[in-house]
Amino acid sequence: MKNIIYILFCFIIFSACKSNQQNFDFLIGNWTRTNEKAGKMTFENWKKENHTTYLGHSFTLKNNDTIWQEYTTLIKENDKWFYKVKMNHETSSTDFTLIEFGENKFSVENQQNDFPKVIKYWMDKNLLMAEITDGKTTIPFQFKK
Secondary structure, three states: OHHHHHHHHHHHHHHHHHHOOOOOHHHOEEEEEOOOOOOEEEEEEEEEEEOOEEEEEEEEEEOOEEEEEEEEEEEEEOOEEEEEEEEOOOOOOEEEEEEEEEOOEEEEEOOOOOOOOEEEEEEEOOEEEEEEEOOOOEEEEEEEO
16 A cells, blocks of 8 residues: 555656646747748747757848848756847857746746847747837747748
8 A cells, every 4th residue: 555655646746747847849840930021031940959958040031141140049957947049150148037938938038138138939829929028119020830
């Protein structure tokens, strides 16, 4: 009887720990921005390196020339998730801390950054939605696979 109670206890603990793991797999894939200005094309590509690291690459083309790009890492360090952004030629990243997480959605924040201070991602049916804001100006993004 003690063995059954012990096994049941271990199963409950394992299930609780597993359900608390944050999963950002909804980001994975190659996305094209559908609400970009005329004459430009923006892409955001995400891959999962492992269960604690997601890698993103975003870029904008105008007349087949890359006019903007950034590299993003969503990573768990010391039991906290960080969203790290590096512009094309920078050596250091601007780091945002996870402040909200739910099924197929999350928000990160860095109040010391000029713009944006908050970045949000969420799924709306088969569209990946995002927005960046400083509390005054908000820029929405809509992507399809």
